[in-house]
Amino acid sequence: MTPSDSPPPKKSVNVWKWVGIGCAGLLVLGIGAIAAAVYFFQRTVNMSFDADSAEQVANDIIDFEIPGGSEGFMSMDMGMFKMAGVLSATNPEGTILLVGQISETAMQGDPESLEQAMQDSMADQTGSFQVQEQRLEPRELCGQTVQATILQGEQTVGGQTVPALTYQAFTTYNGEGIFVSLTTSGDDAETQANSIWGSLACK
Numbered sequence: 001m002t003p004s005d006s007p008p009p010k011k012s013v014n015v016w017k018w019v020g021i022g023c024a025g026l027l028v029l030g031i032g033a034i035a036a037a038v039y040f041f042q043r044t045v046n047m048s049f050d051a052d053s054a055e056q057v058a059n060d061i062i063d064f065e066i067p068g069g070s071e072g073f074m075s076m077d078m079g080m081f082k083m084a085g086v087l088s089a090t091n092p093e094g095t096i097l098l099v100g101q102i103s104e105t106a107m108q109g110d111p112e113s114l115e116q117a118m119q120d121s122m123a124d125q126t127g128s129f130q131v132q133e134q135r136l137e138p139r140e141l142c143g144q145t146v147q148a149t150i151l152q153g154e155q156t157v158g159g160q161t162v163p164a165l166t167y168q169a170f171t172t173y174n175g176e177g178i179f180v181s182l183t184t185s186g187d188d189a190e191t192q193a194n195s196i197w198g199s200l201a202c203k
Contacts, residue, residue: 046077057084061101062142062178065199067192070097080106081177093157094185095192102177128156129164129183141180142173142202155185165189173202 048054054072058064061084068090075084081102088095132153139148148169155164164185171178180200184192 048075049073050075054084055086057082058086058097058099060203061099062180062203063199063201064097064099064196066095066097066196079103091186094189095196096181096183097196098181100177100179102179104175107172107175107177129166129185130154131166139167139169139197141169141171141200142178144171144173146171155183157185162186163189165193167193167197178202 051072054075055070056072057075057077058072061082064070064086066086066088068088070086071089071092072084072086073092076082081100083098083100085096085098087093087097129151130153131151133151135150136147137150138145140146141148146169148167151166151168153164154161156162162185164183166181166183168181169179182193182196184190184196186192
């Protein structure tokens with residue numbers, strides 16, 4: 001065999017290099033898809049974690065007064081209903097007020113489903129609250145006597161377990177559905193809850 005008849009040198013093909021490049025490409029595409037989904041969701045439901053915006057949405061739905069002041073933490077607008085959450089400015093882990101409003105048009109359709117969806121959304125915001133007892137009590141809301149759900153239990157605040165209380169109620173005001181969920185915790189949870197609930201006034 002002459003030198004010219006020698007087989008050409010084999011090129012080294014690093015398979016793992018191309019597998020890595022492929023995985024990296026899929027990862028980039030996955031991150032891009034997640035980012036697009038988050039963007040679409042925020043655009044569709046108009047969800048915001050801006051404190052001022054959340055405070056404004058809550059005040060558009062109902063008047064309230066939290067001892068020591070309040071600070072918004074989230075708001076959401078899906079057209080048929082909107083919701084906002086505010087915390088105590090001085091004890092953010094000790095007071096959570098969530099308010100929701102269902103439009104008059106939606107109330108003429110399927111208000112029960114919307115009320116349940118709103119209630120489920122609010123339940124996701126109450127953190128580490130552990131319910132031990134549940135009962136119904138008459139409460140004033142928007143100038144009407146409603147059957148409020150009272151949840152009593154415990155909540156972890158600052159690494160400690162303390163008494164906690166939630167008041168939830170739904171009513172109709174000027175054709176619109178109004179839902180309120182108030183959670184307070186600490187030794188004075190009931191005093192705080194009654195004070196804040198007494199300040200509520202629909203607009």
